[in-house]
Amino acid sequence: MSAVSMELHEKMVAETFSRGRVGMWCLIIAESAIFAIFVAAYIFYIGKSPSGPTPQILSVPVITTICLLSSSLTMHWATAALRKGNLLVFKLSWITTFTLGAIFLGGTAREWHHLIFQEGFTVNTNLFGTTFYSLIGLHASHVAIGLVALGTVMILSLLGKVRAEHAERCEVLALYWHFVDAVWVVVFTVVYGLGR
């Protein structure tokens, strides 16, 4: 009896879309809905805390925001280079992306450390604390998961295991990273713009 393997099947069906991309887009839609609920809660609860502190204690994280947003650009360079088979540019851009993401996460850690230990402001201080730490924490956890994935690819690429034929998979991962960046634009606007 002859059998059709999954790979062969994929070659035979006219793949109009790649399943990796479709899968990642679906995940992004689902994640967007989660963020939408947290953002809605944040906006609804702005100014509803009966006691302080208020969002004025926040300082705008300009530098880390620039880092995170520019990491999308370096990510784009990385995947474009991998597609062309330019492994050196790929590795450099990928490492830069990882570093920029790590700087962002470090910035969040410093901000939280300051708020918790200097200002004494925690998740249960007041309603603002609850919404602030949940929304920023939700985003930061997505950055952290992204960094784990990026770090895995980085280690594999330093070991010489990532080649041009893996461009598709890296691009799927890049989609997630761009999503994390795009969400930060919304979170930043809401928390440090609208909410302050």
Next chain:
Amino acid sequence: MATDSISLPLPKESSRSVFMDWLCTVDHKKIGIMYIVYALVFLVIMGIEATLMRIQLSRPNNTFLSAEAFNRLFTMHGTTGVFFVAMPILFGFGNYLVPLMIGARDMAFPRLNAFSFWLTAFGGFLLYGSFFAGGPLSQAGSAPDVGWFAYAPLTATAFSAGHSTDYWTIALLVAGIGSIGGAINFVATILCLRCPGMTLNRMPLLAWMNLVMGGLVLVTISPLTAAQIMLMIDRYMSGHFFDPAAGGSVVMWMHFFWIFGHPEVYVLIIPCFAFISEIIPVFSRKAIFGYPAMVAATTGIGFVSLGVWAHHMFTVGMPSYGNAFFVFTTMLVAVPTGIKIFNWLATMWGGKIRFATPMIFCIGFLFQFLIAGLSGVMLADAPFDWQLSNSYFVVAHFHYVIVGGILFAIFAAFYYWFPKMTGRMLSEKLGRWHFWIFLIGFHLTFDFMHVPGLLGMPRRIYTYEPGRGWEIWNLISSIGVIFQAAGILIFVYNMIHSYFKGAVAGNDPWDAWTLEWATTSPPPDYNFAVVPEVRSRRPLWDIKHPQDPDWKYE
């Protein structure tokens, strides 16, 4: 057609290897069957819970159950029914059928598929673990008792001591992540793995409707996940999301829950529409009437369902324009749903109808789902809802949808696809007994349940005083349970008996037209030895009638 020659290793036939085979499988058919069997076990459990509640309510001032036990039972009954019966059973059928119907080898992400199933499964086990460890005292077990929609602030630590609510929260969070994984798989499979020639316009309606269902799950389960995370922050980290004393709002929980909760109804009913849309044409011996209208109506329902949630909240006191908006959007759902009902009727019209068991369940579905929809339109009217919200009228309405609609469609699907899954026919004779006895039980219980609702009986009360005119209706409802339970027992017996002794089905017992009937029953691991090529919406008709194929007319 080119095929790849692979020699498959023969599995050893020891019971341990069979067990490991199922435990570690990533095959969409095995995962589908595991979803279904798992859901059937929980169906029996939730049925027992319902029976206990109906015994308690059968006469006034009954002391069969305590108030606490009653609260736990209705919470577990509702939560189990939505998350661990209806969702897994529909995901199971979808998992089994979608790749076969679109001529694929497997789902797009087989390992994610197995992961999603096990998350759902462990969610259910976790929920029932609360019976052993959820109580406020150490070593005392108690199930959650906050109702299936768990309104705040009842879920706050002050009112829900112990861990029973945490079991509920984490079980739903885990199962929800499983559902999102499953939905990603459905969408990716249907968009990316269709066999040559199967354009979106030629896809079986079952695949179309599972695509819409998958998309809907992505945007509806996520808000529930978000709300559960917030509840956990409130309970474990003393957050204030739903804490009115600190400025939080309990109405926010209602919004977040129903933004999930109402589209969830459509997540459940759309795959049932899919079963009906596949079964009615085959037993009417006609192609489906209005295929494009069916696709459009399904997608339409998907979108409209996202904007109706606050009709669960008319009694909260929303502004009048808010009420008006949700009244109109809710009534709007009736339009695409009506299109579907008329299309099914038009498919049957003039057809050579075979009244086999799958078909009679479909016909039962049509009548009952129509009535369920009509009482839904009544409740969509805000002033009417102000009178009857939280009454037994509402309970009767949504059980009409879930039992009269969803469960009847699921029974139809069992009788129709059981031969494909096992290679054996279910007994027609027992099937008819099942249908008629369950039908009588269903109507006894839920037709008469509307009346105490109209007479003012609130839901979720564990007992009531005599002399309010509620006694006789509650007694009839409770008597109906005996018939429903008998029907389910016949069904379970039929499945077990037919699995071993049923008539051999052959590849295509119903003379059907979709691709799953082109392969053996049960299908081999690889589904199709040769990737099928499709030229019309009814590929098997084309093969059976080469002189008069469908593609000449489409």
